[in-house]
Amino acid sequence: MFKIRGMGRLGTLLAGALPLLAPGSASAGWDALNMPAGVTPLSGEVYNLHMLILWICVAIGIVVFGTMIYSIIRFRKRNGAEAAQFHESTTVEIIWTIIPFLILVGMAIPATGTLIDMEDASGSDITVKVTGYQWNWHYEYMGEGVDFYSNLATPVAEIQNQAAKSEDYLLEVDNRLVVPTDTKIHFLITAEDVLHSWWVPDLGMKKDAIPGFVNEMWARIDEPGVYRGQCTELCGRGHAFMPVVVEAKPPEEYRQWLEEQKQESAQAEAGSPEQVAQTEN
Known part of the structure; x- marks a missing residue:
């Protein structure tokens, strides 16, 4: 029998995380970690922006790390294999410039509206x-x-x-x-x-x-x-x-x-x- 180093700590972390995965506890655990939705229209807008950007980042992370993991596994070194030889690709560079630009614009438009609303204290009672x-x-x-x-x-x-x-x-x-x-x-x-x-x-x-x-x-x-x-x-x-x-x-x-x-x-x-x-x- 052999023991993998670090498994004890991993088991401790998993045991601590299990209560958060239980039905009924998951929501409470997420609420404790996440920012509150608040009780004002502005706080609701800020919360919605936060969740929108969070899920955009999650999607980007899945694509980027998914591609990395796939590439590491699919194209790992083999005996007799020869690495592909290539240099720049104008098409790829344009694509990876345009896509982040569109993502940033998509996040900036609603965020700008909320920031403008935050500063508008006119008409107060x-x-x-x-x-x-x-x-x-x-x-x-x-x-x-x-x-x-x-x-x-x-x-x-x-x-x-x-x-x-x-x-x-x-x-x-x-x-x-x-x-x-x-x-x-x-x-x-x-x-x-x-x-x-x-x-x-x-x-x-x-x-x-x-x-x-x-x-x-x-x-x-x-x-x-x-x-x-x-x-x-x-x-x-x-x-x-x-x-x-x-x-x-x-x-x-x-x-x-x-x-x-x-x-x-x-x-x-x-x-x-x-x-x-x-x-x-």
Whole structure:
């Protein structure tokens, strides 16, 4: 009996891959590896472009590597065989120039349309200014008189491994960014101190937050829900502790929430009744 070197490692890899091939698990495994389709029209376009280009690359890989493997096997060295002698072929060179050109054009046309849509924030219904700080986010609803800071809400005990980590470990905040569904939202993104980057995967976009400069992006969220992201620009020791949490509500619920925030802001500016009474005395 003999043992082929490396078979033990190969068996381990195959054993690890088998759960992904099981019915029901394959979809979950693919979703974990693939980019999310998201919940906005733009994120859907980006996902479709990603899948289109992925399958084009897969097809090219099959043709190229299939040809290589076939050639290696079919035309392997034999006793007495003589290699064919040939040089350039103008026809072949034209073919392998035109085909990649057409493939690139076919990918560029839909990609260009999506890139143009990404930059078109005109006709927005609401505008939210996002400012990055070390290490939290500040949200201001322009023209509404509502603004607040959003800080990490993960308990210190979890961070220090003194308690079991929750499902949303390092991805929960004290104040979520609440926005309405079916509404075009214009985001103005900047920073106060160092470079940050505001990213929510389900929105399909991310933008750098740069001190002294304002970046723009927009989103129209189709489905109510809570969507989580993170700062993706290394910004110091607290970089891992500034998550982004966006909560999308139906327009009626959003307007109710916004009115509550306005009332709370007005009360905070005017002072509580107890403080007013103490001042008068």
